[in-house]
Amino acid sequence: MRQAMPGKTPLYVWFDTEYSTLELDKAGLLQVAALITDASLQRVLPPERDVRLPIRLREGETLSPWVEENLPELVQACRSPEAVDLLAADTSLAAYVDTAAGPPAEREDQRPVLAxxxxxxxxxxxxxxxxRFLNRLHYRHLDVTAFKLEWKxxxxxAEFDKENPEMIRRYFPEAVLPVAGKRHDAYYDLQASIAELAFYRRNLFRSSVTESA
Known part of the structure; x- marks a missing residue:
């Protein structure tokens, strides 16, 4: 883990969500998770500061059949006392970013990058x-999927296996995986994304150079 240095950019806010339906215009949040690294993919805060929150189901919230069937534990958590409302989640995420990066920079291009x-x-x-969380983020995003498509x-x-916890730990040694191989958990998935980017950094560009040589 490295301490964040004032004025150093970028920091990456690794972020993932679970939500009630694939129709994003109608979807409600079920879970948010965040973990901040530097550009070298090393943590800037200890694991206990990571954000991993179930979101309280809003009155009248409709869950898709897929969510009901595949995410029963998360749905139960969203109906439990541990779930938080959207305001509390937003406040927690904003405070987490501020702890790592300091108060929001006036210039949007000096803020951490959502990844x-x-x-x-x-x-x-x-x-x-x-x-609140949005107002602390860069206007650019780092989407690992772009590297995935190029790698394919x-x-x-030789596809990166996100369901293999050992592979995740190999490429992101600071991973703290909640349940081995548990997919559709935002906290697990974002750590898999960090490891996946490390995998492409190690292999994709080297392969590209070899192909063009």
Whole structure:
């Protein structure tokens, strides 16, 4: 773990969500998770500061059949006393970013970068529900999916296995995985995304150079 240095950029806010339906215009948040690294993919805060929150189900919230079938533990957590409302989640996320990066920079291009897989979907929900958190983020995003698509063109048989906890720990040694191999958990998935980017950094560009040599 490294301490964040004032004025050093970028920091990456690795972020993931679970939500009630794939129709993002209608979706409600079920879980948010965040973990901040530096550009070298090393933590800037200890694991106990990571954000991992179930969101209290709003009155009248409709869950898709897929969510009901595949995320029963999360749905139960969203109905339990440990769940928080959107305001509390937004406040926690904003405070977490401030702890790592300091007060929000006036210039948006000096703020931490939101990062993850298919991060545009999570950003869409941030815009809808988490305004304090949004106001602490860079206008650019780091989407690991772009590297994934390029890697599939070069090495389609050597895909990064996000469901393999040992592979995640190999490429992100600071990972704290909640349950081995547990997918569709925002905290697990964002750590898999960090490891996946490290995998591409180690292999993709080297392969690209070899291909073009």
């Amino acid at each position: 993850g897989n298919s991060i545009h979907e999570d950003w869409w929900l941030v815009r809808r529900f988490l305004p 063109q070069i090495r389609p048989a």
